Amino acid sequence: MPELPDVEGFRRVAKQAAHRQVREVRVHDAQVLRGVGSEAFQRTLRRRYLAEPRRHGKWLLIGTAGAANAPASPPVVLLHFGMTGNLQWCPHDAELHDHDRVVFDFAAGELRYRDMRKLTGIHLAREQDEVDDLLAGLGPDAQQIEAAEFGERLTRTRRRLKPALMDQSVIAGLGNICVDEILWRARIHPNRSTADLTDDDLDRLYREMRAMLREAVRVGRVPDGPSWLTGHRDEPDRRCPRCSTALRRTRIGGRSTLWCPTCQPD
Ligand SMILES: [Zn+2]
Structure with a gap:
């Protein structure tokens, strides 16, 4: 998609x-x-x-x-x-x-x-x-938004983090693959509540979103090389490219979500 x-x-x-x-x-x-x-x-x-x-x-x-x-x-x-x-x-x-x-x-x-x-x-x-x-219904573009506004918009309502990041009225541009990749890079569980994010979590999320988008925009898609979570999405024995733990997959907000239970603890 x-x-x-x-x-x-x-x-x-x-x-x-x-x-x-x-x-x-x-x-x-x-x-x-x-x-x-x-x-x-x-x-x-x-x-x-x-x-x-x-x-x-x-x-x-x-x-x-x-x-x-x-x-x-x-x-x-x-x-x-x-x-x-x-x-x-x-x-x-x-x-x-x-x-x-x-x-x-x-x-x-x-x-x-x-x-x-x-x-x-x-x-x-x-x-x-x-x-x-x-x-009119769209939030600021994910590549353009400033860190302060990112934090403010994301934490405006208490909800689970992954659906909040995918909500186009909060931030425009991110979908299922981008969000899984960003959360994995930032080491944050997709089910965390936006209300419980610390300033440090928000800084890391913003930084990793920017870095991920910069690389992905260059190739015109989320890369699926071995060092990217996306590169392991469709493997039968999916392992974390960082720590080799078996990756977990569940549905969150109706979307198939991939994460590492070691790197992204509850
Ligand atoms: Zn891991």
């Missing part, structure tokens, strides 16, 4: 379309369009230039402009990738994938929104107010 690092990867893909003029938009499956019909979507974007893509949490925002290198003005395309979405930059002659739902066509190539399960999709905001409305 795409999380902040994956969407950063998609942002780099979308950069290849920046400052290029949309020749046409082909909608192969209108179910991924949210709040806008195919024809209006195609008509609005045809001949506009895409701006540099931006990201907030798991959302990718692509502004548009009427002329090359003009400052972007609405409309803005907002993409969410749900469980299975991604973006591809393809040559014109690349075979269409079964799950290519929307194709933005440029002289230099095609930007394709590919998604198997279609749980979320693509929005079109015609003015800034619509962008603000769509993102």
Whole structure:
């Protein structure tokens, strides 16, 4: 499931379309369009230039402009990738994938929104107010938030730590894989109450979140090398890469959670 690092990867893909003029938009499956019909979507974007893509949490925002290198003005395309979405930059002659739902066509190539399960999709905001409305429920981006605000928002309500970190209205961008990795690096049990975190715990959590995101963003996903918890998720005999204890897996907040009982005591 795409999380902040994956969407950063998609942002780099979308950069290849920046400052290029949309020749046409082909909608192969209108179910991924949210709040806008195919024809209006195609008509609005045809001949506009895409701006540099931006990201907030798991959302990718692509502004548009009427002329090359003009400052972007609405409309803005907002993409969410749900469980299975991604973006591809393809040559014109690349075979269409079964799950290519929307194709933005440029002289230099095609930007394709590919998604198997279609749980979320693509929005079109015609003015800034619509962008603000769509993102109104989100907390600050996990890569941008300052330490003091991180601590304040996380401890505002008493709840279990893992669901709090995954709650997009608290901090935007983290999902199941990122949060397991951060908690393991910070040596904090996923079931701890946010009310019981010490200043030292919060410092460590913040530091490890930043460090983890920095490395993951560079590769466009949470790395699954041997020194990462994620690298051991799907092994039959899962062991902690730090202490070799057998890893535990349970459901917390409805999500499959992996942790080390030695490194992350109750
Ligand atoms: Zn361990």
